[in-house]
Structure formats: structure tokens, C-alpha cells
Amino acid sequence: MLMGIQSQLGSNVPRPNAIQRVVHKVAGSSVGGAVLARIAPPLDNLTSKLSGGRQTSTEMLTGLPIIMLTTTGATSGQLRTNPVLGIPYGDDYGLQSGNFGVTSVPAWVHNLRANPQATIEHGGKTVDVIAREASDEEADAILGTGTALFPGLADYGRRANRDLDVFVLTAVDG
Numbered sequence: 001m002l003m004g005i006q007s008q009l010g011s012n013v014p015r016p017n018a019i020q021r022v023v024h025k026v027a028g029s030s031v032g033g034a035v036l037a038r039i040a041p042p043l044d045n046l047t048s049k050l051s052g053g054r055q056t057s058t059e060m061l062t063g064l065p066i067i068m069l070t071t072t073g074a075t076s077g078q079l080r081t082n083p084v085l086g087i088p089y090g091d092d093y094g095l096q097s098g099n100f101g102v103t104s105v106p107a108w109v110h111n112l113r114a115n116p117q118a119t120i121e122h123g124g125k126t127v128d129v130i131a132r133e134a135s136d137e138e139a140d141a142i143l144g145t146g147t148a149l150f151p152g153l154a155d156y157g158r159r160a161n162r163d164l165d166v167f168v169l170t171a172v173d174g
Contacts, residue, residue, distance in 0.1 A: 004091025004170075004171060014063055017063065023061045027100070027150070028150070028151060030159055033156070037102045040058050045083065048083070051124075053121040054123055054124040056083050058083060066083050066086065066122075067086035067121065068081055068083055068084075068122070069095070069108055069119075071118045072114070073107075074113070074115070082107070086120070087146040088145060089145065092171070093169045094134065094138070094167065094169070095142075095169060096143060096156075096165070096166050097164050097166070098156030098160070098164055101157075101159030102159075102160060105162070105165065120169065127171050129170060130170055131167045131169050131170075133167055133168075134168050143166060
């Protein structure tokens with residue numbers, strides 16, 4: 001029997017502590033989001049690599065479930081790894097393209113549309129997944145959960161002046 005992603009990864013989302021709540025406020029602001037859009041991904045990639053995939057800097061600072069998503073580049077065909085907020089959705093994960101409120105759509109969105117097979121890593125464990133675009137109902141639920149975890153997410157679509165793309169990641173047998 002195939003288990004869902006969160007069961008395979010042993011994921012849980014703890015309540016943020018006081019410092020993490022302050023970081024949420026900074027990350028949710030337009031200035032904080034713009035700065036973090038530039039510095040968080042390379043720091044997360046480095047921290048994940050140094051920790052053997054067990055942790056990211058953003059996860060440590062915010063308490064949010066940051067997963068490392070590896071996709072195949074839509075144009076290059078090369079593997080691309082990006083830290084993304086893994087929003088719990090049943091026993092799977094939802095993703096949103098908020099990109100810290102930046103106007104550009106993250107490359108991983110184009111990559112998943114071109115090739116929905118990907119892997120995610122969290123807590124030192126890796127799971128093969130298949131992505132699909134969420135239905136409107138699923139997108140509302142995922143964005144609602146995401147906003148409950150990180151209130152700043154509610155402003156990302158408005159600041160980016162675009163609708164957020166939302167995906168559901170499901171574990172594949174293999």
C-alpha cells in the first residue's frame with residue numbers, strides 16, 4: 001500500500017515560537033519578501049546540502065515546512081532543486097507560486113507543467129512525486145492552509161499582481 005508523502009517523510013508542522021512569528025512578519029512584508037526572494041533560496045540550498053537534506057535555513061528561522069523540490073528544467077532538461085513551502089494537504093503536499101510576492105512566476109512552475117515527475121526531500125528523506133495543477137476547490141483549501149501557517153502568504157498574490165499557481169504533489173509508487 002502506498003503511503004502519502006507526509007507519512008513517508010514523517011512530517012509535522014510545529015507551532016512557531018516567538019522569534020519565528022517575528023520572522024513571519026518580516027517575510028510577509030514587501031521589503032522583507034523582496035530581500036528573502038534573493039537570499040533565502042541559496043541559503044536553503046546550502047543548508048540542505050550541509051545537513052544531508054534534514055533542514056533548511058528558512059525552516060529553522062520560520063518553523064515552516066520547507067521542502068526541497070527537484071524538477072527537470074522545462075528548457076534545459078537539467079535537474080533543478082528549489083526550496084518551497086510544502087503546504088499540508090491531506091497526506092500530500094500543496095505548493096503555491098507566491099515567490100515571496102515577486103512578480104515573476106518561479107521556474108519550478110514551468111518545469112512541473114513540462115514534466116510533472118519530481119522528487120521532494122525533507123527531514124533527510126526523499127520521495128518521488130507526481131504534480132498536478134490543483135482544482136479551484138483544492139487551490140482554495142491549499143491556500144487557506146498555507147495562509148493559516150504563514151499569514152504573509154495572503155499578500156503574495158496581490159503584491160505579485162497575478163493569480164498564484166497551485167499544485168498538488170502525490171507520492172508515486174516506485
